[in-house]
Amino acid sequence: MRSVFLTLVIIFNVNNAFSGCNNLYKAKIRKSNINAAASTTAIPLLSSSAAAAGYYAPLTSTTTTTGTLGSVPVSTSSSTISNAQVEVFTKAKELINQSKIGFGRRLTTMTDNIRLTLNDFSIEESTIANIIDDGDRNLVFCRSIDELFTFPAIRNYVTKRLR
Numbered sequence: 001m002r003s004v005f006l007t008l009v010i011i012f013n014v015n016n017a018f019s020g021c022n023n024l025y026k027a028k029i030r031k032s033n034i035n036a037a038a039s040t041t042a043i044p045l046l047s048s049s050a051a052a053a054g055y056y057a058p059l060t061s062t063t064t065t066t067g068t069l070g071s072v073p074v075s076t077s078s079s080t081i082s083n084a085q086v087e088v089f090t091k092a093k094e095l096i097n098q099s100k101i102g103f104g105r106r107l108t109t110m111t112d113n114i115r116l117t118l119n120d121f122s123i124e125e126s127t128i129a130n131i132i133d134d135g136d137r138n139l140v141f142c143r144s145i146d147e148l149f150t151f152p153a154i155r156n157y158v159t160k161r162l163r
Contacts, residue, residue: 021142025093028148032086091151096141099132106151107132114159123162131158 091106098104103125111125135141135157141149149157 020136021096021139021148022093024142024145024148025089025096028089028145029086029093031145032089088150088152089148092141092149092154095151095154096132096136099129099136102126102129110155110158113155114162117159118162120162127162128158131161 094104095106095110098107107125107129111123111128114128115121115123132154135154140157141154
């Protein structure tokens with residue numbers, strides 16, 4: 001019984017550790033995905049031979065492909081913008097999550113960018129992770145769902161804190 005209780009406490013603490021802005025970022029990404037899906041023109045079902053012949057374009061394309069099957073709309077410009085927004089907020093969410101554990105590709109990339117920007121190569125990745133984690137715990141990055149920090153905005157925040 002004691003081990004079950006300890007397991008539940010650990011699970012609760014892990015969930016709370018990632019709760020900061022995480023839920024708002026998830027909601028924003030979900031909302032942007034829904035907007036992208038709603039603005040995308042319906043894509044007719046094509047056979048695998050049509051796919052092999054190149055009738056499918058990348059989902060972020062705003063073009064149409066013409067051929068024996070006629071014009072195949074892939075997406076609209078508004079869904080492309082929504083896809084770009086999703087990517088920016090996903091990067092920010094990943095960065096915040098990586099700062100909690102102290103390592104990750106996004107965190108390393110940001111650390112390198114900030115070192116170059118400030119021309120200070122003594123800045124530790126853990127220092128940047130602590131600044132981001134502190135900002136997340138204090139809800140600096142997510143005052144509301146409409147005011148979420150993007151990946152570049154978090155980078156600017158960290159750069160200002162280090163100057």
